[in-house]
Amino acid sequence: MQICQSIGEIAQETWNSLLRSRTGGLLHPALRHEYLFALERSGSATAETGWAPLHLRIDNEQGQTVAAMPLYLKSHSYGEYVFDWAWAQAYQRHGLVYYPKLLSAIPFTPILGPKLLFADPNHADVLRDGLRQVAQQACSTEQLLGVQCSGVHALFLNEQDQALILGSKDWKNLQSRHVVQFHWQNRHPNTGKPFEDFEHFLESLQQKKRKNIRAERRKAKVDGLRIRRIHGAEATADDLDFFYSCYEQTYLEHQSSPYLTPAFFREICANMGDQVLMIEASLHGQPVASTLFLFNQQRLYGRYWGSVQTIPCLHFELCYYQAIEFAIEHGIEWFEGGAQGEHKMARGLNPQTLVSAHWLASPAFQAPIAQFIEREKQHLAMYAQELDEHQAYRQVQATATTGDQSFL
Numbered sequence: 001m002q003i004c005q006s007i008g009e010i011a012q013e014t015w016n017s018l019l020r021s022r023t024g025g026l027l028h029p030a031l032r033h034e035y036l037f038a039l040e041r042s043g044s045a046t047a048e049t050g051w052a053p054l055h056l057r058i059d060n061e062q063g064q065t066v067a068a069m070p071l072y073l074k075s076h077s078y079g080e081y082v083f084d085w086a087w088a089q090a091y092q093r094h095g096l097v098y099y100p101k102l103l104s105a106i107p108f109t110p111i112l113g114p115k116l117l118f119a120d121p122n123h124a125d126v127l128r129d130g131l132r133q134v135a136q137q138a139c140s141t142e143q144l145l146g147v148q149c150s151g152v153h154a155l156f157l158n159e160q161d162q163a164l165i166l167g168s169k170d171w172k173n174l175q176s177r178h179v180v181q182f183h184w185q186n187r188h189p190n191t192g193k194p195f196e197d198f199e200h201f202l203e204s205l206q207q208k209k210r211k212n213i214r215a216e217r218r219k220a221k222v223d224g225l226r227i228r229r230i231h232g233a234e235a236t237a238d239d240l241d242f243f244y245s246c247y248e249q250t251y252l253e254h255q256s257s258p259y260l261t262p263a264f265f266r267e268i269c270a271n272m273g274d275q276v277l278m279i280e281a282s283l284h285g286q287p288v289a290s291t292l293f294l295f296n297q298q299r300l301y302g303r304y305w306g307s308v309q310t311i312p313c314l315h316f317e318l319c320y321y322q323a324i325e326f327a328i329e330h331g332i333e334w335f336e337g338g339a340q341g342e343h344k345m346a347r348g349l350n351p352q353t354l355v356s357a358h359w360l361a362s363p364a365f366q367a368p369i370a371q372f373i374e375r376e377k378q379h380l381a382m383y384a385q386e387l388d389e390h391q392a393y394r395q396v397q398a399t400a401t402t403g404d405q406s407f408l
Helices: 012-022 033-041 085-093 121-140 159-166 198-203 207-220 237-253 262-275 314-329 342-347 363-390
Strands: 002-004 051-053 055-059 065-069 072-074 101-104 151-157 175-185 225-231 276-283 286-295 299-307 334-339 350-360
Touching: 012 033, 012 065, 033 262, 055 121, 065 121, 085 363, 101 121, 121 151, 121 159, 151 159, 159 350, 175 314, 175 342, 175 363, 198 207, 198 314, 207 314, 207 342, 225 314, 237 262, 237 276, 237 286, 237 299, 262 276, 262 286, 276 314, 286 314, 299 314, 314 334, 314 342, 342 363, 350 363
Parallel strands: 101 151, 299 334
Antiparallel strands: 002 055, 051 072, 055 065, 072 101, 151 350, 175 334, 175 350, 225 276, 276 286, 286 299
């Protein structure tokens, strides 16, 4: 087992081949070697930003890499979207140190995907046990990483990884935690078949929801507005510069600073532009808003949005309705609308329960954290029942499922 301080220590072809083995031959855009390497090389996910890469690599006796896992040493909890600030505060109140911690996740990207990468299922247990050993050593001594960690966390696990990690009998006091996101499925609730076009999708909704969406689309398409879709490989320097100004503006409006650098977006468009989609709106020839998505043949991932001019309902048009149209046109089954947002239900996105795994080394905190998580799950179950009352579809679809994400 090797700890790699850069994903560059693992060959791109090898990493992506292992990824394809876990995704039915598809490349998950945010787990591609190119995406993770762009985060490092652009200065977005580095030790200086609190995301020190410590990726796991398992080699066989011939020196061939047979399994790998994205892993980071975190000095804070920003950019994760499974919030554990209360845990860190509890540690501080008791004179304990919560950071650093080990984290298996996609930096700044709260979307589903495999974390355990392997081609041969026999290597799954080896990789999982390697993670457990690294976690236990890193949390009991400073010799392994040079610092002592409080625990390990693996976020947004698909069903196979849930079974592999959370189903481990050898890893005691490992806890599962749930969060809700809102996803759209390209499947008519009555027939189970993909939607033929956007109008077909609208016809499946309750009359009030359908009427509201049509009204929002009319409001957004003011005179002189033009919307164009730009694949990453075709994005010009001007397209990217304007997008970044929008991305930066969104953070400024929330009194925050952007996580990602301009170099990151330039690099993913250059190196994996076939899986990057930008949608830009211009008014009388001047760009006014832009949004960015990642996608493969089965999933569209909504990521970043921003605007420099307020136009009613333009956010809904670019972030949801254009995305749904794109998914229908390209036969994409799922559209993940990003973290949080009950307002997405009125636009055809339904709640999905996403699962993460957590292990804290301190025996004193294992029981309290387990109780915290159990109360949180009970609250989430009540929340899911409340969401049932706000279904947009005429025939109610299942809500708050743990999602059949098997292809991820």
